[in-house]
Amino acid sequence: MKTQSCMNRLLWITLLVIGLSGCSEESSSSEFANPYAKFKDETVNVSYSSGKLTAALVWLNTQWEIVIEKDQGWITDISLTHGGGSGIGEEATEIVFTYKENLTEKRRKQEFFVINLSTQEKMSFAIIQGIDNATVIQLNPSEQYQTVEGIGGGVANYEGWYCQHPNKKDLFDLVFKDLEVSMIRIGNWYEKVVSKENPDILKQQKEIMDAAVQRLGRDNFSVMMSNWLVAPELIDRPKEKGATLKRNNEGKYLYKEFGEWCRMTLKAYQEAGMAPDYLSMMNEPDGDNSAGSKVCLGYGTDDSKKANYGKALEATYEAFKEVSDRPKLIGPEVLGIGYGTFSNYYRDLNPDLLDAAAFHCYHGGKTSDYKDNDRYSSAYAFKTEFQNLARQVGNKSIMMTENCSYHPAVPEDAVNIAHFVSNTFRYANATVYLHWALLWGYADADELKKGGDGCIAVEWPWSSSRWTTEKGYMLRSEFYGLKHFTKHIKPGWRRIGVDYELKEVETVAFQAPDEHQITVVLINYSEQEEKTVRLKNISSKEVSSIRKVIQTDTQKESWYQELKNTDPFVELALPKMSVTTVYFKFKTN
Numbered sequence: 001m002k003t004q005s006c007m008n009r010l011l012w013i014t015l016l017v018i019g020l021s022g023c024s025e026e027s028s029s030s031e032f033a034n035p036y037a038k039f040k041d042e043t044v045n046v047s048y049s050s051g052k053l054t055a056a057l058v059w060l061n062t063q064w065e066i067v068i069e070k071d072q073g074w075i076t077d078i079s080l081t082h083g084g085g086s087g088i089g090e091e092a093t094e095i096v097f098t099y100k101e102n103l104t105e106k107r108r109k110q111e112f113f114v115i116n117l118s119t120q121e122k123m124s125f126a127i128i129q130g131i132d133n134a135t136v137i138q139l140n141p142s143e144q145y146q147t148v149e150g151i152g153g154g155v156a157n158y159e160g161w162y163c164q165h166p167n168k169k170d171l172f173d174l175v176f177k178d179l180e181v182s183m184i185r186i187g188n189w190y191e192k193v194v195s196k197e198n199p200d201i202l203k204q205q206k207e208i209m210d211a212a213v214q215r216l217g218r219d220n221f222s223v224m225m226s227n228w229l230v231a232p233e234l235i236d237r238p239k240e241k242g243a244t245l246k247r248n249n250e251g252k253y254l255y256k257e258f259g260e261w262c263r264m265t266l267k268a269y270q271e272a273g274m275a276p277d278y279l280s281m282m283n284e285p286d287g288d289n290s291a292g293s294k295v296c297l298g299y300g301t302d303d304s305k306k307a308n309y310g311k312a313l314e315a316t317y318e319a320f321k322e323v324s325d326r327p328k329l330i331g332p333e334v335l336g337i338g339y340g341t342f343s344n345y346y347r348d349l350n351p352d353l354l355d356a357a358a359f360h361c362y363h364g365g366k367t368s369d370y371k372d373n374d375r376y377s378s379a380y381a382f383k384t385e386f387q388n389l390a391r392q393v394g395n396k397s398i399m400m401t402e403n404c405s406y407h408p409a410v411p412e413d414a415v416n417i418a419h420f421v422s423n424t425f426r427y428a429n430a431t432v433y434l435h436w437a438l439l440w441g442y443a444d445a446d447e448l449k450k451g452g453d454g455c456i457a458v459e460w461p462w463s464s465s466r467w468t469t470e471k472g473y474m475l476r477s478e479f480y481g482l483k484h485f486t487k488h489i490k491p492g493w494r495r496i497g498v499d500y501e502l503k504e505v506e507t508v509a510f511q512a513p514d515e516h517q518i519t520v521v522l523i524n525y526s527e528q529e530e531k532t533v534r535l536k537n538i539s540s541k542e543v544s545s546i547r548k549v550i551q552t553d554t555q556k557e558s559w560y561q562e563l564k565n566t567d568p569f570v571e572l573a574l575p576k577m578s579v580t581t582v583y584f585k586f587k588t589n
Contacts, residue, residue: 035062037084037116038123040092047571048132050101055125057093061086062118066095066125069111074100075127084117102129134534134571135502139518141511141539143497146431148510149397150183150222151421151486153435157187158458159204161441165461167471172208174456175438176215179479179486183222184212185401185434186276187283190265191229191293202272209274222491224401224434225269225276226283226333230294231261239292245307253307258295259315263323270325279327280358280401281316285309286334286341299348310349317353328355330399336363337385343392356397356431359389361420376405377412379419380506380525386428397431400424404436405452405478411554411577413452414481418523418579421485422508425495435482448474455479480552480559484581488519505531505574520582524574531574535582543569547584554578 037059046053057064063084068075079096102108108129113122155162155175162171175181186205192198212221232238234254236246245253262281269276285297298306309332320326331354332345342359351357365381375381390398403420405413417435424430440454445468448457457474460466468474493510496518500507504526511518524531537543549563554577566572568582 035118037064039125048102134532137500140497145495149431152181152183153438154185158441172211188227222277224278226280243292255315259319263319280333330356330358333358338364357393358399361403390429399432414477417481541586544587550581552579
């Protein structure tokens, strides 16, 4: 018994000693830790311009001192050179360095040492200042061009899909709240109601319109409608490829009857609460009309193959004289601007009958300059033809109403769409840019993989078992490329002058009607080289502190991200294949 009692007592004493030892180590661990003092970052880069750098010095249980190594004279002030003390944990002290502008042609480096006064250990720290190698982009608000009427896209197919999708609220929020488009394009599908192909189509379109009104307000967006289908009794060979307008018993085309049909279907849309602000008499009159459901219209004198677009326009204009709230007529809305197509159609019609000239972008440009034989990746190849189109049209509004890739979606399409939008405004002097599809339906995974039509790919709404995504839709990179324009450039804004010399970069700028806000969009379409620029405001107004820099870097798949602590008037990096938007305000008295 005595032996057992001694053993228990020994065990108790041992545990007590161990416990006390453990408590002692916990309470005094910091007391015996090695003291240190160092900057959190060993090297920091600053821009060429004068400024202040705030750096964090971390230390533990020591006094410290900052000493400069071979003072070069461009660090003019250090907010604190001595500090430290003892404590129970690591502490951090902010040190502010003030530096001069680098007027030399070389980067320069200033080294420091942080001395741990407890051990005399030295830890290095360096500030490296860059040179002014940024290309200057001058903004000239006094140089004013066309006024924007709208930026957006089409919701002209798969309307039933969107309206019956389980997550349709998300879809409408993305288009009308997130993208914040200022113009939508719809199709005239009246003949689908007559033929009972889709008797609910106008109701579906109205639901989409109501979703836009609810999120944007009717005064903040406009509606452009294109006539697609034509009544079969007006088509010479219904359902046959290449069908055109029918002739009467005297062999004359039914132009007047066609104009009356345009008026009648417009009235149906107006009565349904979807009065369009703009109307295209016939979508792509130069197309092959493979389904035989519309009419091909040509230019020049009437021939045996095609009715004349200009004469059909005259008949429509006459029919609309009786419409009290008629939309603005736009046209000829041809497939593209290559092969002289737009020029020939526009030369043959009476431009006084049109409120705006409209075209699509499915062909055109200098094809030998196409990258990898791909039109959509080569907006720069369209520059000359855009300029020629602007000269031909003159002071009338110009609208680009349809364009898309028609290749499988890739991250770089964010740059491709932005490049086309920028060039259309800058070189074609356009007032409107509409992407082919804001939304587009895909029935299965194979279609989704191959397709490249919509900014938002919408999956089969009637069965989630077909979905490849959690919510049955997918944002394509074009969504973000378009957003760089739709979010901060609104109807009434005017394009202003920009001046710079930089290859593979396009820049376009717009000013608000109050002249207090400017948005600049910069597209670096180089696949090889990052660019460095800085903006320069050459107006007499002073830029306020209210500014945003938003960037899409397709190589990193970083979409529409705001860059904090970036001053575009000092230095702005444009990664290769990227889109950057700068929004700022002027100071007001």
